Amino acid sequence: MSRVQLLDASSAPLTARRHYAAGDPGPLVAALATVPELLEVALPFLSTVLGASALDVRTKEIVIVRTSALLRCGYCVDGHSVVALDAGLTLAEVGALRGEGPIEWDVEGEDDLVAWIDAVAGGRGPVDSDLAARLAGCFAEHEIVELTLLIGATMMLNRFCTALELPTAQVVADRLASVGLR
Amino acid sequence: MSAVDQAVADGVLPGRVWLYSNYHCNLTCSYCLTESGPGVQRRELSPARMVEVAEQAADLGFTDLGLTGGEPFLLPTMPETLARLGAVLPTVALTNGTLFTGRRLAAAEVLAGARVALQISLDSAEPDDNDRARGPENFAKVVAAVPALVERGITVRIATTQSEDEPADMARLCALHRDLGVPDSDHVVRPIIARGRAEAAGLGVEVRPEDLPAELTVTADGAFWSPFGPTVRGGRLDTDLLLTRTTDPLQVPAQTLLGLIEGRPPGADSTLNIR
Numbered sequence: 001m002s003r004v005q006l007l008d009a010s011s012a013p014l015t016a017r018r019h020y021a022a023g024d025p026g027p028l029v030a031a032l033a034t035v036p037e038l039l040e041v042a043l044p045f046l047s048t049v050l051g052a053s054a055l056d057v058r059t060k061e062i063v064i065v066r067t068s069a070l071l072r073c074g075y076c077v078d079g080h081s082v083v084a085l086d087a088g089l090t091l092a093e094v095g096a097l098r099g100e101g102p103i104e105w106d107v108e109g110e111d112d113l114v115a116w117i118d119a120v121a122g123g124r125g126p127v128d129s130d131l132a133a134r135l136a137g138c139f140a141e142h143e144i145v146e147l148t149l150l151i152g153a154t155m156m157l158n159r160f161c162t163a164l165e166l167p168t169a170q171v172v173a174d175r176l177a178s179v180g181l182r
Numbered sequence: 183m184s185a186v187d188q189a190v191a192d193g194v195l196p197g198r199v200w201l202y203s204n205y206h207c208n209l210t211c212s213y214c215l216t217e218s219g220p221g222v223q224r225r226e227l228s229p230a231r232m233v234e235v236a237e238q239a240a241d242l243g244f245t246d247l248g249l250t251g252g253e254p255f256l257l258p259t260m261p262e263t264l265a266r267l268g269a270v271l272p273t274v275a276l277t278n279g280t281l282f283t284g285r286r287l288a289a290a291e292v293l294a295g296a297r298v299a300l301q302i303s304l305d306s307a308e309p310d311d312n313d314r315a316r317g318p319e320n321f322a323k324v325v326a327a328v329p330a331l332v333e334r335g336i337t338v339r340i341a342t343t344q345s346e347d348e349p350a351d352m353a354r355l356c357a358l359h360r361d362l363g364v365p366d367s368d369h370v371v372r373p374i375i376a377r378g379r380a381e382a383a384g385l386g387v388e389v390r391p392e393d394l395p396a397e398l399t400v401t402a403d404g405a406f407w408s409p410f411g412p413t414v415r416g417g418r419l420d421t422d423l424l425l426t427r428t429t430d431p432l433q434v435p436a437q438t439l440l441g442l443i444e445g446r447p448p449g450a451d452s453t454l455n456i457r
Contacts, residue, residue: 005418007421010422011420011421011422012421012422013421013422013423013424013425014391014407014422014423014424014425014442015425015438015441015442033421034421034427035426035427036424036425036426036427036438037426037427037428037434037438038427
């Protein structure tokens with residue numbers, strides 16, 4: 001049960017209605033729709049930062065699941081665990097990102113990426129220079145910019161969804177249960 | 183010429199901006215859009231905020247103001263507030279007209295000669311028919327208040343909300359308002375709209391947003407498409423016609439409204455004749 005009203009299609013403000021055209025847009029849109037002028041800017045921003053971009057989807061889902069796990073956002077961890085599996089991450093990788101046990105990352109640079117996420121999302125103050133140098137050895141500067149913004153945007157989303165207790169969709173819960181992640 | 187100026191001049195945007203001063207009321211009418219009554223959440227706009235909205239509306243190019251509730255005259259400072267609003271833009275204030283006795287009637291004298299019209303609800307020339315929807319003694323209070331206000335130089339309009347066409351009764355009602363000092367040109371008739379308490383009671387006509395006047399409407403909860411937008415159902419504010427929560431600056435909801443009406447032909451929102 002969410003802490004705020006989640007607007008359905010019949011209650012959706014005029015400028016939000018297009019987001020309901022294809023059916024239930026999910027609790028994030030349904031919550032943001034109560035302030036339609038925020039929905040108008042937040043959704044394109046989040047879609048751009050979290051959606052398809054120059055970074056490959058595997059890398060982005062590593063960032064989102066790991067950040068969400070660090071912030072203990074059940075809604076985002078659940079939803080993006082499914083996306084991560086669909087993006088080709090293994091069950092063991094997704095479990096590791098969720099904090100359910102360490103693994104050896106096969107793809108070069110992904111261990112440094114996870115360390116970067118842990119430092120940015122889980123730490124306070126400056127980020128270690130050695131770690132930044134290691135990351136720069138694996139990712140181009142524009143990729144580091146995008147990765148770091150993705151961590152920040154995910155943190156914002158994590159706190160929003162957690163504080164307002166947005167509910168995990170049943171279809172997501174069922175999918176996670178079917179693979180032993182819930 | 184501003185975008186609002188142009189849209190108003192082109193007839194695609196109504197020139198009037200509405201203010202919901204408050205939601206509480208001394209009556210509990212059966213077809214009330216806002217489920218107003220004595221004990222409801224007040225959702226008040228302060229007098230200063232109302233004047234601020236009026237000034238911003240004038241700056242943007244809007245031409246008129248409307249003020250509604252709830253019963254606006256439950257707010258003690260309403261006569262002075264209306265006088266200030268009228269000094270900014272011509273204003274029509276919707277009231278049930280039942281409070282204009284004694285000190286409240288005297289206080290209303292500040293509106294004599296102001297660019298303010300009080301639009302008082304009167305649904306039938308038959309007291310019982312009128313009072314069935316609006317409450318006991320409503321008819322008697324209104325027919326006493328209207329001439330008292332007119333005598334004091336205050337412009338009065340009569341608004342009739344009809345559930346169905348009853349031409350014979352309408353003729354008697356028109357004869358009555360003329361007797362009370364209100365000319366035909368100041369008598370408006372609109373249908374019951376199936377929102378708020380009317381919808382719960384199965385009353386009124388169903389409307390789509392495009393049927394309602396695209397009049398920018400400011401409340402304590404945000405800005406809406408049309409004064410028929412910020413209705414209340416089951417104690418909860420309807421959001422289907424919400425434009426923005428932001429009302430200051432007024433340009434924010436005005437710009438959103440302009441975006442929504444872009445491409446509509448002039449007068450497209452007048453199908454129910456309730457502008």
